[in-house]
Amino acid sequence: MNHSRLSAALVAMACLMLIGCQEPSSDAVPQGFAGLGEDAAAFAQADASTPLRFPEDHGPHPDYRIEWWYLTANLEDDQGEPLGLQWTLFRQALTPPDERPAPSPWAADQVWMAHLGISQGETHAAAERFARSHSEHANGQAGVKAAPFQAWIDDWSLESPSEANFEDFTLQAYSGEGADRFGYTLTLSAQGPLVWHGENGFNAKTVEGQGSRYYSQPFLSITGRVTLNGETREVSGKGWLDREWSSQLLSQQQTGWDWFSLHLEDGRKLMAYRLRGGGPAGGDYLFAHLLAADGQTELIGPGSVTLTPLATHSVAGRDIPTRWSLTLPDVNLQLTVEARHPNRWMPTSVPYWEGDVVVRQAATQENIGVGYLEMTGY
């Protein structure tokens, strides 16, 4: 009967709101941002014992609690106007490997979440998708395959052809209907090597040793079409793809991070972050990795960078630092990094700030690069 079927749907809806409305448990112990500091002893632990292996490591690591495929891009449209975009696929394990439910059509041990963001000027469009999967089912609503590389959720996908695995990509993601539709169809091509952020691709995130497996492809050149505000435009520019997985990314004292991925005009790339808490003597944990234009490491390590907010802006009811001083004393680099526009808030289920930035010489305020900044836990 129509009626009973309908009411079932409605019941479900109410239920969902209930799940959604459930308050976080008021545990005295902080859990880090988005639960990323939760104890995860039953999961596989990230360490530096073995080197990364490809193409396997392009694929998912379901024994680890969290993982992402994270693309950011600094582009220009055919009018020369700068445009930033983001596409991220997150994976989160629901259960440790030994507690997985038996495979069945709907049983799930993995939850997938994807974010799509496009920003230009004052405009900032964002969308979010969710899916479930079982790690023993290959073709679900969302998933990732290592070779040929394919990451997808619903109709959003990032794919490589088999002949240039993880070097050439196509990315397609759209959201909304009619005039509200936004999204992109892009071709990405690697112009440099993969970069490992630490010994064997292990990147420590606290002085206690928690950390993640972390590598990047920061040398992407991108062309394609972006649809925004009812218009579709040709775009081109630079992209940065991050790959990271871990079971305990943060320590329980760490409440958030400020993450920079910068393309300097001289061809160098800089990844730098500040984890708030969990550092030496209870301070912040800072890390930087400066790469030469050929991908060789010029500088790597904790403590090699200082990051100081210079100005904050009220965004979504929070004070967000939108101008930063970034210095690498060892290589005599003093930079000012500033958001192109403060309105880059991702109003997703886990909200955060993510947007395109310009990089300037601190002394002359001369533009020397572009990049992306992610700030969480504000």
Place this chain on the structure above:
Amino acid sequence: MILRVLATLLAHYRRHPGQLAMLLLGLWVASALWSSVQAVNATAKDSYARANALFSANVDELTRRDGQPLTREDYLTLRRAGLPISPMLEGTLQIDGERLTIVGIDPLTLPSDNTLGGSGDALTAFLTPPWQTQLAPETLDVWGLSRQQAPGATPAVNKNQRLPPLALRPALPPDTLVMDIAAAAALLDRDNTLSQLVTAPGALSQPPDGYRLSRAATLASPEQLTESFHLNLTALALLSLVVGLFIVQAALGLAMEQRLTTLRTLRALGVPAVTLVTAILLELLVFGVLGSALGLASGIWLAGQLLPDVATTLSSLYQADVNQSLVLPWHYWVGSLAITFGGLLLAGSGVLWRAARLNVLALGQSQAWRLAYQRQLKRMTLGAAAVAVLAMGLALWLGRLPPGQGVLASFGFVAALLLASALCLPPLINGVLHLLQRWLRRHPLAHWAVADIQLQLPRLSLAMMALLIALATNLGVSSMVGGFRLTFLDWLDQRLAAPLYINASPSTLAPMLDWLDARPDVAETLPTARGSVDLLAMDDAQQQGARERIALFGITPNPTITNGWPLLETAAGRPAAWASLSANSVFINEQMAVAKQLAPGDEVTLDTPQGTRPFEITAVYPDYGNPRQQILVPTKVLIQRFGGEIASIGLVVDENADRQALRQALADRFDVAPEAMVDQQEIKQLATQIFERTFTITRALNGLTLGVAALALLATLLAQARERQRQLASLWALGVPRKTLTLLPLFQLGGLALFTGVVAIPLGIAITWTLVAIINVAAFGWRLPLYLFPWDMLITLATALGVALAAAALPSLQLWRTSPQAMLNQGAT
């Protein structure tokens, strides 16, 4: 000083505890009935609100055009194509005779503001083994679990399976278990199939190829459907309240009458009128608190008794689930108290008015009263005329409304009709008494009796008005129910043409049909089918407008069925209608004819799997007990062309066939319980049972109202019994035998009540007509023929007489027992 005055006033009740009892009884009855019905309504509203919380986030639904069930592959294909749909799995569980609905959802894709964030623990618990069963606390009754025991409990479903740990969610509707789709699939043993694919309203502008999109907004919510049912209850309760307040009014009036001397003395002693009025007001407040406390307590008890019947009615009539235990929000308590106090003040306003204008020197004079009453009668006549004009206006307006509308106006019409009749009753009685008086001039005692009843009329008139209202309503409602009963049973006989019926799932029934057809002992198989179709609204330019999902019902148009199948209207006679049904025409049920204002000869445009095309309506059929609109087509057409499913099989077996053997063979061959095959008689019995329960509450309230009216009359008579004794004493002194004196009031009152009963009969018929012709059409979508039951009318008259005699008997008995000495003393004081 006020307190002392109050104490003096209250002292009266110490001498007359009976009056206090009567006052409280009136308040108690009035407030109990009102608050019980309001408790029932509040509980139902709460249940609807919960369902509506879900309804507010209405969903659109996708189904396959080829009629095949949806599967996970459909879901994945559509998701990968970018459609924002969510899978849902629904089924029922039978636990100790209770039917529980299991709803399996995928919280990750459900259209709403879903969040993974905050604490992911709740979501993880929901999504992963051992999963979670979310349910309303009321549902725990099925297992007899307390709220404390419930969280984490895993009640058994059957020998091998248990529910996932329970988690209480008060906002869910009762008897609904919500869980992750993976857990639901395991419990319902459904691997890959889905019940539905849903999406946020308007999220899809077009259905994808091969699918049909049904918009959610076109389905009425239970609140809309049941609105008139609750209005019905409220109207009956209001009636009881009014009648109950008559008692209060009578009791207060009596107390006032007897305290006039005290009041005058108090005023003479220097108590200001304001203080006096305030003291009386305080007295009323005290009674109000006592009465409404009593009333609320018993009202809630009564509601608890009525609720199961109401819940059955609502679920069988509207498929609306109502909580079986009471849920009373704060406004219920405030509302009930306010109504009781408001009613009390209204009933006491006369007393307050008299106390305020108390003439210190005046003496109680019946004749003076009588003159004042003549003026009052004139006002009543005028009032009755005014209200009658209002009733006529409403009737005219209702006549111009399209059928199926104007429930509130109809109740207004009934109320106006009742009020007008009640108001014109005393002038009418007065006129009749005048005539009688002239006619009885040569019979002194009878003449006196008539004059005496005229003298009593001011007091009695209110009680008689109450009696009239109660009698008329009683007659009206019982005729409606009786008429419905006849129509319904007749209809059942015609609809249930096959002697045997088999109910099972469509997948079992389809092969069963072939098997049955092949059996020699089966003379005829008459399968029915169910499905649904989108009805397209066409504008003047024949452009498609809104679409609405309408239920389809399929029958096998063999002579066995068509000979008896009831039809209300046809385009060209019954045979032509049946011939046309097999040739691409459709029948519609009365509900649809009323709601869409369609008649035989009109066309409906349906979106069939083969495309959109018009169908001619060739007949309208009655479809009692179905709250929804329905289109009828032959079973074959429904299955082959509308993607419907076989729903049941009617069976005609050879006369000497062994039914038991057939039953057993069926059970052995197809994995169905022997109970799957039901006798026609059993179905009729069940349907009749549901019908009876549906009207249990109506009957209960109806009876109670009449009881209250009887009490009002008794109260009034008791109130003036003492005064009457004084007058009768004079008669006795004049030589009238005591036996005659005792019987006299019985004749007086009996006559009065009989007259009221006679007036009540046409009024009752008018009410019946309004109920069957207007209110039922609006409330249920069907119109009933107007049946009149002479026997019921006789009973009405007898009831009136019985009530009056019973009420008069007590004072008469008192009179009989009073010693002549005491009687004379009465005359002296």
